[in-house]
Amino acid sequence: MNKDSEDEKDQKSNGDKQKKQQSNDDKQNQSNTSSKKQSSSKKQTKSDQSNTKEKKSQSSSKSSENKSEKKSDDTKQSKESQSSSKSDDKSSNDKAKSDSNKQSSKENGKQSKQQSSKGKSDKKPSKTKDESSSKEKTDDTSSRSKQNIDLDNFVVTSEIEDLVERSKQYLKARYPVHFTGPAGVGKTSLALYLASQYEQPVLFLQGNHEMNNVDLIGGANGFSSSKTVDNFIRSVYKHEERVNENWHEGHLVKAVKNGYTVIYDEFTRSKPETNNLLLSLLEEGILPLYGTKQKDAFVRAHPNFKIIFTSNPEEYAGVYQSQDALRDRLITLELNRGSTETEIKMVQERTGIEEDEAKVIVQLVENIRKLCEKEEVQGPSFRGSVMIGEIARQNDIEIKADNDDFISLCKDVLGASVGRCLGKKEAKKKIADELKKL
DSSP states (O other): OHHHHHHHHHHHHHHHHHHHHHHHHHHHHHHHHHHHHHHHHHHHHHHHHHHHHHHHHHHHHHHHHHHHHHHHHHHHHHHHHHHHHHHHHHHHHHHHHHHHHHHHHHHHHHHHHHHHTHHHHTTHHHHHHHHHHHHHHHHHHHHHHHHTOOOTTOOOOHHHHHHHHHHHHHHHTTOOEEEEOSTTSOHHHHHHHHHTTSSSOEEEEEOOTTOOHHHHHEEEEEEEEEEEEEOSSTTOOEEEEEEEEEEEEOHHHHHHHHTOEEEEETGGGSOHHHHTHHHHHHHTSEEEOTTSOOSSSEEEOOTTOEEEEEEOOTTSTTOOOOOHHHHTTSEEEEOOOOOHHHHHHHHHHHHOOOHHHHHHHHHHHHHHHHHHHHTTOOOOOHHHHHHHHHHHHHTTOOOOTTOHHHHHHHHHHHHHHHHHHHOHHHHHHHHHHHHHHO
């Protein structure tokens, strides 16, 4: 038994020795293969480097050859250009001589022409003045078109220019201007013309007995509601609802905020309690917003804000007596009818008729107006003269005192105003009698 065990131990030791030798042999084989691969890769890199060097040398040789060829071509071209430039210089010298002779002869002729044209050149500044005035007119018309103001039929006289210049001084000092006078004098047209002198938007307000604070400063315009329902947790239910008034600003508030020019035409036709809003605006430059439920209690006026008032006399129908506190804040300028000569020129320019024809119309209206003044009644205004001239021109009616068509035209236009002072029966007869006197 002991011998058998010893034999088995010897066999096991021999097997272990054989396994160790095989593993050592495998490691040597692997190291040999790796060294072979490294040596082969080194050889390949060396061969690649040698190939690239050869290619570079070939390309450098080709580039040197190309450079030498280009240099030879450049030298040839430079020689050719030098030869051509010499020939061109010769020809240019010959041409220069001939041109100098021609120019000397032309300059002598030009000097004589310039001396003769000196008198004409002195008249050019007058053309520039006309061009500048036309440019100013186009600028005025463009600014008026932006403001939506039509003043094509408005006639500017020396009296109007003087009145406008004075009014501009008052507005510059932030004092409102008030034009008052009888109907047909041109108060509204004058206010529009004055507003067109400023490059800012124009707000036109027409006084009437139904105007109130809502029209001027705004008011509520319906309601808007919002509702929120929260049921994120089943056991909790949240419901919230809000109702708010929709607010819209009035025209006057926008004008005060943004610096518009406001024309309040015939403001005495509005109730005095409506115009109480303007007292603090004209004195302190503050527009109150009472009764509006707004966060701000007032609106401060813009520095460019301006306001122009117009009104008819108090004896006219539908006119309220304005409060003294408001009139005390205005610079009132009374407008009267112009002279007969100015009315003739204005009718002629607005209607396009001849001066003699305009004279007949103006004299007729003026004579009838004097008859009405004796009865202490307002007679026909300047508008009647313009109506008669415009209708006669557009319908080719001959403006003569003995023309039946012209007589009937005058009776239709002036009959109503003459009937108020002389009676309806005698009105048309009186118009015909006055025409015969002319």
